[in-house]
Structures are given as C-alpha cells and as structure tokens.
Amino acid sequence: MNAKLLLDKLEKITTWKRREQRAPNKPLLLLYALARIEQGKTRLFKYSEVHEPLGNLLREFGPPRTVVHPEYPFWRLENDGVWQVAWPPPLQVRERRTQDVSAATLMEEEVEAGFPPQVQKLLEKDPDLRRRVARMLLDAHFPTTLHEDIQSAVGLDTEWETTRRRVRDPEFRSKVLAAWRNRCGVCGFDVRLGRTSLALDAAHIRWKQAGGPDVENNGLALCALHHRLFDRGAFTVQPATRKAEQGPMEVLVSDLTAGTRGLQESLMRFHGSGLLLPEKEDQRPESAHLLWHRKEVFRGPAHDSAGPG
Ligand SMILES: [Zn+2]
Numbered sequence: 098m099n100a101k102l103l104l105d106k107l108e109k110i111t112t113w114k115r116r117e118q119r120a121p122n123k124p125l126l127l128l129y130a131l132a133r134i135e136q137g138k139t140r141l142f143k144y145s146e147v148h149e150p151l152g153n154l155l156r157e158f159g160p161p162r163t164v165v166h167p168e169y170p171f172w173r174l175e176n177d178g179v180w181q182v183a184w185p186p187p188l189q190v191r192e193r194r195t196q197d198v199s200a201a202t203l204m205e206e207e208v209e210a211g212f213p214p215q216v217q218k219l220l221e222k223d224p225d226l227r228r229r230v231a232r233m234l235l236d237a238h239f240p241t242t243l244h245e246d247i248q249s250a251v252g253l254d255t256e257w258e259t260t261r262r263r264v265r266d267p268e269f270r271s272k273v274l275a276a277w278r279n280r281c282g283v284c285g286f287d288v289r290l291g292r293t294s295l296a297l298d299a300a301h302i303r304w305k306q307a308g309g310p311d312v313e314n315n316g317l318a319l320c321a322l323h324h325r326l327f328d329r330g331a332f333t334v335q336p337a338t339r340k341a342e343q344g345p346m347e348v349l350v351s352d353l354t355a356g357t358r359g360l361q362e363s364l365m366r367f368h369g370s371g372l373l374l375p376e377k378e379d380q381r382p383e384s385a386h387l388l389w390h391r392k393e394v395f396r397g398p399a400h401d402s403a404g405p406g
Contacts, residue, residue: 111237132252273299277318
C-alpha cells in the first residue's frame with residue numbers, strides 16, 4: 098500500500114453509485130477515523146464508540162431520512178479495501194457479507210474496526226496525506242459551505258485548508274449573479290464595494306457533487322448567510338403553484354429551525370414569501386433541481402404557518 102493506491106481506492110468509494118441519492122455514510126466514518134489519528138488514538142475502535150457520534154453526523158450532514166444507519170459503513174467499508182473489521186469468531190462465518198449486521202449485534206459482540214495496519218501507518222506518518230484524504234472526501238460529497246462545520250463536528254482541525262480557495266466556476270457565478278441582478282433571491286441583499294458584490298454567492302440547487310450542472314436554472318443568487326442555510330437544509334424553495342417554472346416560487350423554512358436572535362429577522366420572515374426571480378424564464382430554478390434539494394437536503398417538514406406543506 099502506498100499513498101497513490103490509497104487515494105485511488107478512496108476515490109472509488111467516493112464515486113456515487115446512485116447519483117440522485119446522497120451517500121455520506123462511508124465518507125463521514127472515514128473522516129471520523131482520520132480525526133482519531135489526529136488525536137493520537139488507537140487504530141481499532143469499538144462500534145459502540147461511534148454509534149452515537151456517527152448517527153449524529155448523519156442526521157446533521159446527511160440527507161433527511163427518518164432512520165440513519167451508522168452500522169452500515171462500519172462493516173461495509175471492509176469491501177472497499179481501506180478498512181478492517183476485527184470480526185469475532187461467531188460472526189466470521191454466519192453473517193459476513195451474506196446479510197446485514199445489525200447495530201445491536203455489533204454492540205453486543207463488541208466488534209472493533211479501523212484502518213488496516215498499512216493504511217494506518219501511511220496516514221500516521223504523513224499529515225499532508227491526511228489532509229488530501231480529508232479534502233477528497235469532503236469535496237466529493239459536500240458543498241464547500243459545509244466543510245468547516247463537518248471538520249469541526251468530526252474533530253478535525255478546522256485550520257486545515259481542505260477547501261480549495263478558488264472560485265470553481267467563475268462563469269457560473271457571474272451568470273447566476275447577473276440573472277438575479279446581483280442580489281440575494283431571499284432577502285435582496287446587494288451590498289457592493291465599488292463594483293464588486295460582497296458576500297453574494299451563486300449557490301447550486303442540486304449540488305455539483307450530485308451531478309448538478311453549472312447552468313442558471315440550477316443556480317440561486319444567495320447572500321453568504323442564506324447560502325449556508327440553504328446548503329444545510331434550513332430552508333428550501335418550491336413553486337408556489339403547480340405551473341412550476343412559469344409561476345412564482347416561495348421560500349419554505351424547516352420546522353426544525355429554532356433560535357432567538359436572527360431567526361425571525363433572517364429567516365422566518367421569509368417563510369412562505371416569494372423568491373426574487375430572474376426576468377428570463379429559462380434562468381429560473383428548474384423544478385427537478387428544486388425537488389432534489391427538497392428530498393436530499395431540506396430538513397423537512399416545512400414550518401406549518403404557510404405554504405401547501
Ligand atoms: Zn439573503
């Protein structure tokens with residue numbers, strides 16, 4: 098095993114099998130395991146240690162699902178060649194690869210897992226490789242607005258430059274901002290310094306990581322705050338009427354949002370209100386992309402004081 102081989106294997110894991118649905122289980126567990134190396138902890142660790150933290154990571158950064166399965170990546174990663182499960186004898190023959198191993202079994206049998214010794218050695222001695230691995234996993238599965246929050250939640254140093262500090266597609270940004278006439282689609286924020294718009298982003302509705310294209314109808318001009326809230330699923334956007342793209346669009350805020358200062362002023366007051374839209378119809382958000390956001394990102398249900406639900 099060398100660094101290149103490891104990165105190749107990880108790249109295979111990060112290839113989405115089903116482009117539509119997000120699959121953050123394995124990358125989040127791998128990031129958690131990387132953080133353990135940073136913290137100088139042992140190579141193998143029990144499932145019971147990770148059950149709750151990984152469940153929380155999945156609930157917070159994974160797609161909105163009623164049930165999360167932190168046990169899946171804990172043993173399924175073994176098939177990807179970058180993970181080792183220390184199966185206790187009773188589990189070796191019976192359940193291995195033939196059926197799902199439940200969280201309860203993993204706990205009862207005190208099953209341990211972690212990077213294989215060679216991988217662990219590589220990662221331990223090479224901080225730069227750890228950084229590259231973290232960056233690859235984050236880039237492949239999450240928009241950059243989430244990277245710092247995820248790093249901090251798994252216990253990785255947030256000073257790490259895991260996000261390339263360049264604008265990925267300057268053309269996408271300028272097209273989207275122009276379509277929205279340089280203002281946030283939610284709040285209308287349009288502060289400029291000279292001729293430059295400040296803190297205004299072109300957000301992808303369907304993430305690039307999920308195959309979202311760099312075209313206007315997959316974009317939303319959002320201020321930095323609303324961009325972050327949108328990528329975290331605190332609100333979504335949907336057609337206010339059935340006639341999708343032709344009609345108005347409304348902002349729907351998640352019922353799970355809470356807070357005191359800022360919640361009303363920055364978010365709740367836009368709930369059920371119209372999104373500012375580009376004049377040209379073909380530049381307005383496409384309903385298929387909005388639907389993806391609603392299913393894979395939005396922390397529903399919507400607050401019930403407005404909208405069709
Ligand atoms: Zn805004």
